[in-house]
Amino acid sequence: MTKAKTLYEKIWDAHVVDQRDDGTALIYIDRHLVHEVTSPQAFEGLRKAGRKVRRPDLTLAVPDHNLPTTARLDAEGNKIPIADPASAAQLEALEANAPAFGIKYIGASDINQGIVHVIGPEQGFTLPGTTMVCGDSHTAAHGALGALAFGIGTSEVEHVLATQTLQLSRSKSMEIRVEGLLCPGISPKDLILHIIGVIGTAGGTGHVIEYRGEVFEQMSIEGRLTISNMSIEAGARAGLIAPDDKTYAYLKGRPMAPKGADWDAAVAYWKTLPTDEGAIFDKSVTINAADVSPTVTWGTSPEDVVPVNGTVPAPESFADPSKQDAARKSLDYMGLESGQALRDVMVENIFIGSCTNSRIEDLRAAAAVLEGRKKADNVKWAIVVPGSGLVKAQAESEGLDRIFTDAGFEWREPGCSACLGMNPDKVPAGERCASTSNRNFVGRQGPGARTHLMSPAMAAAAAVTGRLTDVRELTR
Amino acid sequence: MQPVQRVEGRAIPFGQKNVDTDVIISAKWLKTVSREGLGAGAFESIRAQEGNIFDDPEYAGASILIAGDNFGCGSSREHAAWALDDMGIKAVIAPSFSDIFSGNAFKNGLLAIALPQDAINRLMEVARTDPITIDMESMSVTTPFQDRFVFEMDPFRHQCLIEGLDEIDLTMAKADAIKRHEMNSDSAQPWLKPVAA
The missing domain is CATH 3.30.499.10 (Aconitase, domain 3)
Incomplete structure (x- = not known):
């Protein structure tokens, strides 16, 4: 054998x-x-x-x-x-x-x-x-x-x-097994932010992750792309999901x-690829899907996550003294106080885009929240940047561009945009951005910019209310 | 690549954990087509703060940087390794490194030395007043106070570093094996060739 x-x-x-x-x-x-x-x-x-x-x-x-x-x-x-x-x-x-x-x-x-x-x-x-x-x-x-x-x-x-x-x-192998299914209104972005919060930004260092469980089998290819995309934010160089009929159909x-x-011939070969029964991973982490809420980041590391209905953590709540120190610096940079409710945090900028969340399903999810609504007055700058020319054309054929522009968003040409502050799309110093990108590092979206990572639907909800918001309040 | 046998000098006791490559060199410095001159942008957001450790005259000319866990996480930008090299850093000592950063460091002859946290704590203490020595032959870090910490390194990388070998030349010497792999996959998996769109 x-x-x-x-x-x-x-x-x-x-x-x-x-x-x-x-x-x-x-x-x-x-x-x-x-x-x-x-x-x-x-x-x-x-x-x-x-x-x-x-x-x-x-x-x-x-x-x-x-x-x-x-x-x-x-x-x-x-x-x-x-x-x-x-x-x-x-x-x-x-x-x-x-x-x-x-x-x-x-x-x-x-x-x-x-x-x-x-x-x-x-x-x-x-x-x-x-x-x-x-x-x-x-x-x-x-x-x-x-x-x-x-x-x-x-x-x-x-x-x-x-x-x-x-x-x-050869890297070590790490299984991230998610048990159960996500609650209604919870997106793949919420799940991957939650996973990074559990294992930490160095949790996957030296490993290749394989995401396993029914939640991934049921997830669309675009949702899976959001998950695998942020594997690096958990320290892993790669994050695999086994190919299946959805992959071939895509x-x-x-x-x-x-x-x-x-x-x-290719499909016949691809069908031999999924992990064999009884194969051993060097490390295994189990996550309960029911634990995942709409999630946002509060700090300057992608592991600094909290449910949007939660509060900014106190630095003293972390066991590791160096993490306490990092949390103090993060709160200072982000202009937040421990104990503050995330839902009270006002945002001036909205960025929907990046390699994490700029595909057609992401734009549809954001547009569903924005349809018939306008951005709040305190939101100064809101942009949607489709991931490709083909995504842009598809969105326009569905009328999504008009939903965005009617809501007060700018409809842009494809590119990395405000994810990384190296092209003209930047968040001004001291201002906040509800962003569907992947990194909330110091200065990532521009010097002094304060990033809160979240899903496209959550970024759209923040645009409507002008503050960090549980999207389920708007979609109920 | 120049061979690296020994790095000796003052070390900056930085100590911070999860130092991402955006902090080492921010995106605005990446709009270059050269590998040179990036030291001016290294740790820019930290150097904007008064009394920062990088501009402390005590550590002027330091050749070693001591940091916390998960150094070089985030973006794959090799500019981080080029910026460190350009500011005169020849080695980084930390409890752990991101996989991509340690690869980038290696390609540029910049040593990424992993040691346990208690060794880091001791070296941070020594670094405030005295130099540190890294010897690649014995794979050890020593201080003037008889401290000696032995580190491990991937044997292939170790050999390339001490002999100054060019990795592309080494791989080019395996051209026959690469050709064999390509011929096998051409016949067994012809679909691997992308269709010209």
Whole structure:
């Protein structure tokens, strides 16, 4: 009898090119996504060493991080220049590097353009059982389709471009088993924030997570993408969900997905991937789905979560003295007092977007709350940034854009936007943002910006009331 | 990569836990096409505060940084490793590191040395007044007061660091094995080739 294996072990074993005695292995990489911020130095390195890209056909480049989310073409269809010269230079570098090395490039004004982690699944570039990398830590998202996907640094980007492999040590495996089903009105974002709160931002370090349980089986692929996306916020490099009929139905017919007989062979292989009965995980955590409420962050680490109907915790309530110190600093930065009710916290900015929550289901969930409503007067800036041109077009065909603009939101072009404060979309210092993104770090959305992470429906509810709000109050 | 056998010098007793790469180098510094000059932006939000440890003259020219658990968490930006290197840091000592940061550090010859919290506490104390030495051959951290803490390191990374090996060259030498893997998957899993959209 063969040894029972986890999904992670099966994908790893199928990609070992060379095994070293010290336990590290050379692992083949099936898919490589490239964007403008973490690639210029890698291409420069190739050029200096006179190296080529080994497999341009397995590589896909698209700009997203730096790109402004305002109109890209004028009325005559001409490119609108980018004001910031450093951003413009970085975008030009990708636009030149991709064709110079034979890599397919999706340009800024192409309808297929979008955030790398939105377009990978959308184009069928992401497939179950593949190894996938990108110079971005949220590459973990693609684990939702059963791909072993993880973020890498620029030197590794160069290594993959040159050799289509990475030298890696096998990670430990971690099972996150969720028992039961989510209560009505609770979203995948609430669940992943809750999970990070339970295991902590270093809880998954050195591990590859596999999310297991009925809640994930019932969840849509887009919901699963939100879950896997934030695995890195729990310290794990990758977060897998076993492929199933929903995965195949999602991928079938996507532009870059296999076709015809290849499709049938692929599905037959994918069906062998789920973790075998009796396979052993190095670590296992059980979460009760019924414990998950609408969740928001109060501090400056994604583990600083609390139910929206709760209060800001007291630093003394943490056992670890260094966590107490960190909590004091967080409260000072966030301008919050311990014991304060989260529902009393007023917000001036709303951001719906990012690789975590910018897909069509996210926009539908937010629009459902906003339909027939307006943003509160104290909300100064509210933007919706679709994850891709295709998501944007789909939303417009459903009339969602009008619901957003009628409510007082700006309807933008696809990109990373206000998730990371490196393009013009920033939250002003000292102001709060109800944000569907993934990181509430100090300065993440702009210097001095105060981020509260939450689901798209919760961000929409905050826009309507002007304060952090339990969305169920508006949908009852 | 330059070989790294030994790092010796003053250490900044920073000690903070969960230092994310946004704190090490914020996004506005990432709009560069070069690896140089990022030290000016390192720990910017902390250096904006008066009396911060990074601008304390006591630690001017320090080559080691001592931090708390989970150093380098968050974004994969290698700019964090480049910024530390540019500010003169040759090694970070902490109880644990994020997986991506420790990989990025390694690729740049920046040592990421993991030691238990009690060793960190002792080194933080010594760092306030005296230098610290990291010896890669014996894989140990020592102080002028006879403290000696032994660390572990992935053997492959250890060898690359002390010999200054270029990882891409090492992998290129395995070109036959890579070709074999590609030929096998071309025949067994032809669907792995993306359809040209």
